[in-house]
Amino acid sequence: MEDQTVTEKILSEHSLQKEPVFAGDRVDVGPSSILSNEMLPMVAIPKFRMTGAKRLNPYFVENTLTILDHGGFGTTDKMIHLHQITKHFAKLFNLKVEPAGSGISHVVFHEKGYVKPGDLILGSDSHTVTHGAFNAFAKGIGGSDLVELMVKGSTWLDVPETISIKVDGKLREGVYSKDLLLTMLGEKTTEWGTDRAFEYSGDGILDLSLEARLTMSNMAVEMGGVAGIMPYDKKLQNYLDTVPVRGTIHPTTPDLGANYHERYEINASEVEPVVACPHSPDNVKSVDEVGEVELDQVFIGSCTNARIEDLEVVAKILKNQKVRTETIVIPGSSQVALEAVKRGYVEIFMAAGAFWSYSTCGACYGGSLGRIGSGMTALSTTNRNFIGRMGGDSTSKTYLGSPATAAMSAIKGKITGAGYKK
Amino acid sequence: MITIDDFTNIRGKVMKFGDGMNTDIIIPSQYLEESDPIIYCRYVMSAVRPTTYDEIQKYEDVIFVGGKDFGSGSSREQAPDAIKYAGVKLVIAESFASIFFRNCVNVGLPLLEVPNITDKVEEGDVLLVNLETAEVMNERTQEVLNGHQIEGFLLNKIKKGGLIPELQEYVKLHELDKINN
Numbered sequence: 001m002e003d004q005t006v007t008e009k010i011l012s013e014h015s016l017q018k019e020p021v022f023a024g025d026r027v028d029v030g031p032s033s034i035l036s037n038e039m040l041p042m043v044a045i046p047k048f049r050m051t052g053a054k055r056l057n058p059y060f061v062e063n064t065l066t067i068l069d070h071g072g073f074g075t076t077d078k079m080i081h082l083h084q085i086t087k088h089f090a091k092l093f094n095l096k097v098e099p100a101g102s103g104i105s106h107v108v109f110h111e112k113g114y115v116k117p118g119d120l121i122l123g124s125d126s127h128t129v130t131h132g133a134f135n136a137f138a139k140g141i142g143g144s145d146l147v148e149l150m151v152k153g154s155t156w157l158d159v160p161e162t163i164s165i166k167v168d169g170k171l172r173e174g175v176y177s178k179d180l181l182l183t184m185l186g187e188k189t190t191e192w193g194t195d196r197a198f199e200y201s202g203d204g205i206l207d208l209s210l211e212a213r214l215t216m217s218n219m220a221v222e223m224g225g226v227a228g229i230m231p232y233d234k235k236l237q238n239y240l241d242t243v244p245v246r247g248t249i250h251p252t253t254p255d256l257g258a259n260y261h262e263r264y265e266i267n268a269s270e271v272e273p274v275v276a277c278p279h280s281p282d283n284v285k286s287v288d289e290v291g292e293v294e295l296d297q298v299f300i301g302s303c304t305n306a307r308i309e310d311l312e313v314v315a316k317i318l319k320n321q322k323v324r325t326e327t328i329v330i331p332g333s334s335q336v337a338l339e340a341v342k343r344g345y346v347e348i349f350m351a352a353g354a355f356w357s358y359s360t361c362g363a364c365y366g367g368s369l370g371r372i373g374s375g376m377t378a379l380s381t382t383n384r385n386f387i388g389r390m391g392g393d394s395t396s397k398t399y400l401g402s403p404a405t406a407a408m409s410a411i412k413g414k415i416t417g418a419g420y421k422k
Numbered sequence: 423m424i425t426i427d428d429f430t431n432i433r434g435k436v437m438k439f440g441d442g443m444n445t446d447i448i449i450p451s452q453y454l455e456e457s458d459p460i461i462y463c464r465y466v467m468s469a470v471r472p473t474t475y476d477e478i479q480k481y482e483d484v485i486f487v488g489g490k491d492f493g494s495g496s497s498r499e500q501a502p503d504a505i506k507y508a509g510v511k512l513v514i515a516e517s518f519a520s521i522f523f524r525n526c527v528n529v530g531l532p533l534l535e536v537p538n539i540t541d542k543v544e545e546g547d548v549l550l551v552n553l554e555t556a557e558v559m560n561e562r563t564q565e566v567l568n569g570h571q572i573e574g575f576l577l578n579k580i581k582k583g584g585l586i587p588e589l590q591e592y593v594k595l596h597e598l599d600k601i602n603n
């Protein structure tokens with residue numbers, strides 16, 4: 001058989017026809033697991049009713065986890081109503097739901113063991129690509145696609161071409177995987193991966209922790225990609241050993257002669273701390289280059305950078321310091337929150353004057369807890385800084401950076417890199 | 423010669439937008455709590471052009487023209503639904519983000535990729551478009567632009583009105599509309 005990329009192997013494995021597929025083929029697939037969120041009550045349930053179906057496909061019921069992350073807990077009457085609709089629907093059809101406050105879907109999903117190497121994951125959220133860090137093909141889908149899975153338990157995919165990203169070298173002290181990702185994004189723009197998958201490899205990737213890899217897979221979608229797949233290794237296995245994984249794992253490597261659309265290489269040791277400037281994640285400048293930017297708010301959270309390792313970085317910087325800017329820290333999940341409490345990070349955050357909250361998407365998409373207003377400037381550890389994304393209007397500005405940059409900037413009240421020497 | 427005698431031919435007036443019209447611009451998150459597209463479509467593109475919805479209602483048929491990476495960002499299907507329910511007949515852009523493209527097909531909103539369209543078309547121009555051949559004629563300049571043809575599989579889905587009508591047939595065929603099994 002012809003050599004295959006990881007993408008082609010995983011899609012072949014999950015094709016209903018059980019035939020090897022290659023870039024350019026169209027394939028019917030049954031995903032290993034399905035992620036859903038408020039897209040379910042907002043779009044999918046009303047459209048599911050329109051199909052006339054009286055029952056859910058058993059495969060969907062078995063393999064779907066719905067996590068109410070976007071709306072927050074008891075925020076608005078309409079959101080409360082949407083959450084109630086979800087619970088009723090779930091009860092009726094035996095669906096599993098994680099209630100508002102339990103965490104952000106792209107953190108909870110892997111904590112609950114819904115992702116493993118070789119999986120095909122589909123989720124009604126563009127950042128479903130996050131789970132590519134588990135050596136899986138994970139892709140965001142829309143509300144109607146979710147309805148198709150609810151009815152048929154399967155859907156179709158176009159097998160994408162793949163771009164290989166090889167990272168050599170190690171990140172220097174004070175530089176993080178967020179900086180690495182943003183650096184590539186600045187160079188290659190948000191259109192880079194349109195309709196294509198990314199596969200990461202190289203010593204520089206293996207050197208990263210799983211959490212640092214999750215940040216990079218998460219933002220594969222900002223680079224335009226449909227997936228961002230990481231290699232399988234001991235670090236990943238160590239994590240899998242701690243969660244209730246469903247089924248057997250299938251670590252997947254590319255064949256030697258696999259056909260890549262592009263082979264991109266970057267040396268991690270040359271990367272500096274950077275921020276993405278308003279209003280696009282590819283508008284990237286080094287922290288030094290960006291000049292004096294006074295901040296009205298610092299936001300540390302989201303599916304990109306709110307896992308325990310991110311909070312550890314923030315805690316180290318905020319210890320015995322005071323923030324000069326309103327700063328809000330939102331943990332990635334209630335499990336992350338509990339760990340942060342145990343490790344004493346929450347005490348550090350609060351002593352520094354930062355606000356600490358239950359877990360939700362929060363202001364990341366302008367939902368709740370830290371929306372910004374007209375004319376305000378924020379630095380955020382999230383993944384998008386589009387006009388109005390965190391609230392406000394075209395006069396509101398969001399800069400994106402690593403948790404370290406966010407914490408140091410919070411202390412200084414303006415954009416500042418953390419402990420990095422050239 | 424392009425005529426407007428069936429679905430694949432669309433004639434409409436251009437409302438022009440720039441590059442990077444992401445889903446947070448197309449429909450900002452604060453309107454998503456409303457599940458009914460007839461209501462939230464009023465806020466379509468309001469982040470960059472607050473009068474968009476009202477303008478669409480004034481014209482007979484409207485075609486959105488955008489630049490690069492139209493629809494990047496979130497997987498929210500409310501983005502194409504907002505455009506569709508506001509009354510827009512077609513979206514032409516230089517390029518589309520992947521999930522947005524598929525969402526358009528799924529909700530039955532016709533779309534076409536036409537390189538350099540923003541250089542060739544002005545606000546208010548009237549375009550005659552053949553979806554089947556991906557030809558776009560600008561009535562003002564009489565120039566015919568060639569877009570990327572939409573594959574038959576996807577064009578058929580758009581013609582049927584998207585995924586839901588298709589699933590309605592599936593449900594009937596497999597008797598999933600009956601409660602007993």
Ligand code: SF4
Nearest residue numbers: 127302303361364365
């Ligand atoms: S944290 Fe932000 S990017 Fe992640 S799922 Fe929530 S809204 Fe989307």
